[in-house]
Amino acid sequence: MDITTKLKMNNGKEIHQFGLGVWRGGAETKNAVLAALKAGYRHIDTAAVYGNEEQVGEAIRESGIPRDALFITTKVWNEDMRKHTVKAAFELSLKKLGLDYVDLYLIHWPVKDEYIHTYKVLESLYESGKAKAIGVSNFKTHHLQDLLDHTDIVPAVNQMEFNPQMQDNDILKMCTEKGILLEAWSPLGSGACLNDENLKTIGGSHGKSEAQVIIRWLLQKGIVVFPKSVHENRIIENADVFDFTLNDEEMALINGMNKNLRTGPDPDTFNF
Ligand code: NDP
Numbered sequence: 001m002d003i004t005t006k007l008k009m010n011n012g013k014e015i016h017q018f019g020l021g022v023w024r025g026g027a028e029t030k031n032a033v034l035a036a037l038k039a040g041y042r043h044i045d046t047a048a049v050y051g052n053e054e055q056v057g058e059a060i061r062e063s064g065i066p067r068d069a070l071f072i073t074t075k076v077w078n079e080d081m082r083k084h085t086v087k088a089a090f091e092l093s094l095k096k097l098g099l100d101y102v103d104l105y106l107i108h109w110p111v112k113d114e115y116i117h118t119y120k121v122l123e124s125l126y127e128s129g130k131a132k133a134i135g136v137s138n139f140k141t142h143h144l145q146d147l148l149d150h151t152d153i154v155p156a157v158n159q160m161e162f163n164p165q166m167q168d169n170d171i172l173k174m175c176t177e178k179g180i181l182l183e184a185w186s187p188l189g190s191g192a193c194l195n196d197e198n199l200k201t202i203g204g205s206h207g208k209s210e211a212q213v214i215i216r217w218l219l220q221k222g223i224v225v226f227p228k229s230v231h232e233n234r235i236i237e238n239a240d241v242f243d244f245t246l247n248d249e250e251m252a253l254i255n256g257m258n259k260n261l262r263t264g265p266d267p268d269t270f271n272f
Contacts, residue, residue, distance in 0.1 A: 001219065002242045003040040009133055009156040010179040015104065016071045017219060018239065019043025021185070021228035023050050028230035033059035035232040039239050045159075045183075045226045046097075047075035047108055048089060053096035061098060072099065075108040075137060076122075078272055082114055086121040094130065105131035106159060110143040110267055116150045123153050135159070137185070138267040141174050148178070159183040162223060163193050164214060167258040172223075183224040187214055189263045198253055206244040209237060216241045217254045 006014035020036040022029050022044065029052040033044055037059065046056050053074060060070060074097065080089035090105060105125060107118055115136075122134040136147065137159035144158065158175050160168060162184035175182045188194060188211055199210035208216070211227065215238055218225040227238045246254075265272075 003239050016043035017224050019226035021045045021226040025052055030055040030059045032230040035235045037063040039236050043071040045073045048093050049077040057098035071103045073104040075106040078109055078111045081111045081118045086118050101130045104133045106135050106137045109138045119151050140267055141170050155180055157181045157183050159185050161186050161264050163187050163189045164254050164257040165259045165261045184218050186263050187225045187227050192263050202250050212241050
């Protein structure tokens with residue numbers, strides 16, 4: 001396993017298992033993406049609502065890395081689902097990114113009464129080739145079952161909050177059974193999972209930080225992970241996770257840290 005390791009999605013295409021998240025990257029997004037690409041990252045996770053697709057696009061162009069070596073994800077925001085402007089939102093994202101296709105296009109949140117018609121637009125974008133894969137985010141098991149019951153293309157991924165203190169193993173199990181890759185958002189709990197004694201002890205025995213231990217744990221569980229940082233030293237640190245292995249006991253210890261404690265909203269009750 002290394003920084004370019006890819007997992008096969010259910011449509012036969014591949015996704016880099018490790019990448020960079022850019023939520024709350026702010027004005028530093030472009031430099032963060034450039035630093036990540038320089039460090040060997042090839043997968044960037046953004047979203048229309050992050051307001052930084054242009055910066056991601058600029059960094060991609062400046063890096064000179066061939067488009068087909070990169071994996072770029074963006075997401076449709078709730079407002080466009082409610083207004084039925086999903087296709088226009090997708091075209092705007094492409095324009096801002098300066099790309100003629102994205103590797104993965106996701107429904108950001110399972111907005112009640114809006115996600116089925118939205119996903120049907122995503123299916124048409126997939127058929128057009130402008131979205132090489134489509135999927136969902138923040139779909140609990142009941143949202144996913146409803147989607148599977150009313151649409152044709154099984155999502156390639158489901159992007160959920162997943163970190164040591166928030167492990168939704170029901171959705172992990174369902175995704176695995178249905179051939180849907182799980183992507184972990186807020187792998188570090190936006191920072192809240194760091195400074196933990198167990199993680200510190202495990203890291204200590206491998207010469208690694210708490211952040212590196214968490215990232216490695218997710219990779220070994222077969223989950224896609226894209227920690228966010230705007231600091232080059234942390235961007236490099238977060239990718240330096242391919243020269244050690246957590247043993248079964250260490251994996252079990254972290255699996256046992258679940259508190260079902262979200263740092264973000266619950267998909268059933270949020271309403272933005
Ligand atoms: P993470 O769990 O990746 O944590 C990021 C935070 O941890 C930042 O404050 C960062 O600070 C800090 N950090 C990063 N690396 C280290 C390190 N090695 N040591 C100490 N601190 C560190 O948070 P995110 O919530 O950003 O999640 C990652 C990505 O997931 C997002 O960027 C986004 O792409 C996606 N996401 C998707 C959501 C969805 O609804 N689909 C919701 C939330 C996130 P600094 O930047 O200052 O270094």
